[in-house]
Structures are given as structure tokens and as C-alpha cells.
Amino acid sequence: MFRARRYISYANAATxxxxxAETKQHxxxxxxxxxxYISGLIAMAVEACSSYLGYSVRKATARYxxxxxxxxxxxxxxxxxxxxxxxxxxRVNSRVxxxxxxxxxxxxxxxxxxxxxxxxxxANSSLLATYSRNVFINSAxxxxxxxxxxxxxxxxxxxxxxxxSAVDPDTIFPMSVKHAALLLIGQYYDNRxxxxxxxSNSPLNFGFTYLxxxxxxxxxx
Numbered sequence: 236m237f238r239a240r241r242y243i244s245y246a247n248a249a250t251x252x253x254x255x256a257e258t259k260q261h262x263x264x265x266x267x268x269x270x271x272y273i274s275g276l277i278a279m280a281v282e283a284c285s286s287y288l289g290y291s292v293r294k295a296t297a298r299y300x301x302x303x304x305x306x307x308x309x310x311x312x313x314x315x316x317x318x319x320x321x322x323x324x325x326r327v328n329s330r331v332x333x334x335x336x337x338x339x340x341x342x343x344x345x346x347x348x349x350x351x352x353x354x355x356x357x358a359n360s361s362l363l364a365t366y367s368r369n370v371f372i373n374s375a376x377x378x379x380x381x382x383x384x385x386x387x388x389x390x391x392x393x394x395x396x397x398x399x400s401a402v403d404p405d406t407i408f409p410m411s412v413k414h415a416a417l418l419l420i421g422q423y424y425d426n427r428x429x430x431x432x433x434x435s436n437s438p439l440n441f442g443f444t445y446l447x448x449x450x451x452x453x454x455x456x
Contacts, residue, residue: 237328238383239300246294249281250274251396252408253416261417262424269424276423280416287444289452290329292412294393298338299327300384304372324371328452329392331368332406336389340380346387347376366392367452415446 258273259265285292305326325337334356337349353374358366370388379385394408418439 236302236305237299237326238302241298241300242291243296243298243389245291246296246391247396249278249293252281252293252394253277253413253420258417258420262421273420273424276420277416279423280419283419284412284416284447287447288330288412288450291393292408294332294391294395296335297329297390297392299325299329299388299390301325301386301388302383303385304375305369323373323375324369325386325388327368327370327388327390329368329390330366330394330450330452332366332391332393332395334368334370334388334390337370337372338387338389339376340382340385340387341376342378342380344380344382350374409450411446412450415443418443418446 255270255274255277258277259270262273264273281292291297305324327334337354338346339349340346349372354370354372356368356370358368368390394412395402395406397408399407
């Protein structure tokens with residue numbers, strides 16, 4: 236089961252996805268006085284969209300940690316009578332562009348890469364449009380650590396910036412996600428305190444969540 240995720244590196248800056256010039260046009264700002272502040276809002280909005288979607292919008296290298304393989308219940312725990320899952324694959328619920336490496340931690344607490352012949356990755360057929368991946372293990376290690384994280388899958392996830400050539404068009408940063416980020420930037424640019432006083436507000440119909448929901452990842456075991 237999935238337990239943790241850590242980002243190793245990012246291939247692009249937030250402004251490679253939403254430029255300062257585009258944002259200023261959206262905000263109807265004509266001066267350079269707030270350029271630094273607006274650049275910070277761009278980074279914030281891209282991070283917020285990533286948090287809502289459940290994966291990095293920016294193209295990133297990430298490691299997903301698991302406490303064991305995924306599979307159908309096969310054994311019964313004699314202590315509590317519950318099913319003990321068993322199987323031979325690890326499921327990465329993210330917008331995966333590619334699987335780079337698969338690791339296990341041995342009983343000497345050393346992170347060790349599987350041989351390339353020992354694993355194969357395939358798109359989860361029920362989640363094909365979201366790019367989730369199943370990583371099937373052909374040959375499991377003899378012994379692994381007793382720690383919580385036993386297996387790690389290193390992937391490249393997210394979107395390619397607009398204008399990236401020679402890639403699947405479906406991997407390009409969507410305009411819906413971009414506009415959701417711009418809406419958020421507009422909200423925080425106009426409201427610079429944690430509270431609003433004497434103002435009646437209501438959410439925008441077909442707004443932030445409406446634009447992002449089609450790109451969320453369905454979490455399955």
C-alpha cells in the first residue's frame with residue numbers, strides 16, 4: 236500500500252507554465268511595481284493546484300513509497316481474522332509520464348534498485364486517461380527491511396509546458412488548469428489579509444474546482 240511521496244527535483248519553474256506577462260494581463264496590471272509579488276503568487280497558485288489535484292502540476296521527479304505489494308486478499312491473519320493482502324505489483328496513482336526506477340530497502344537498510352528485467356510498468360486500464368501506473372514485479376527480493384517503507388517507485392509526473400515539442404499532446408499543461416491558477420492568483424492579489432471585512436462574497440460558478448476536477452486522480456488500491 237502507498238505510504239509516502241517525496242519530490243526529488245523539478246524540471247521547470249512555475250513561470251514556465253504561467254508567465255508573469257500572462258498573469259499581469261489577467262490582473263489588468265500595467266506597471267512593474269508588483270512584479271516580484273505577482274511572481275510569488277504564480278508559484279503559490281501552481282502549488283495550490285498541485286495540492287488539490289494530488290500530484291505535481293510542474294514536471295517533477297518523485298518517489299512513491301510502499302509498505303508492500305498490492306494484490307487480492309489471499310491469506311487470513313490468525314490473530315484478528317482479517318485478510319492479509321498479497322500480490323506482485325505497486326500502484327502509483329498520479330499523472331505519470333514515465334517510470335524511471337524501482338527500489339527496495341533490504342534488511343541491511345540499503346536502498347537497492349531492482350534489475351530492469353525484474354519489473355515492468357503498464358497503465359492502469361481502469362484509469363488510462365489519468366496516467367496512473369501499475370508496476371509489476373517479476374522477481375521479489377528474498378529479504379526486505381522491517382521499516383514501514385519497503386519499496387519505492389521513482390517516476391516523472393506532471394505536465395509538459397505549452398510549446399514542448401515531440402511529446403504526447405495529452406501531456407501538455409491544460410488551459411483549464413492554467414485558468415484555475417489564474418483565478419486563484421486574482422483572488423489573492425485582491426485580498427491580502429486572512430479575513431475580509433464588510434464584503435459579501437460567493438464562489439464563482441464553474442470556477443476553481445470545476446476547472447480542476449477533470450484532472451484529479453482517482454485513488455484506488
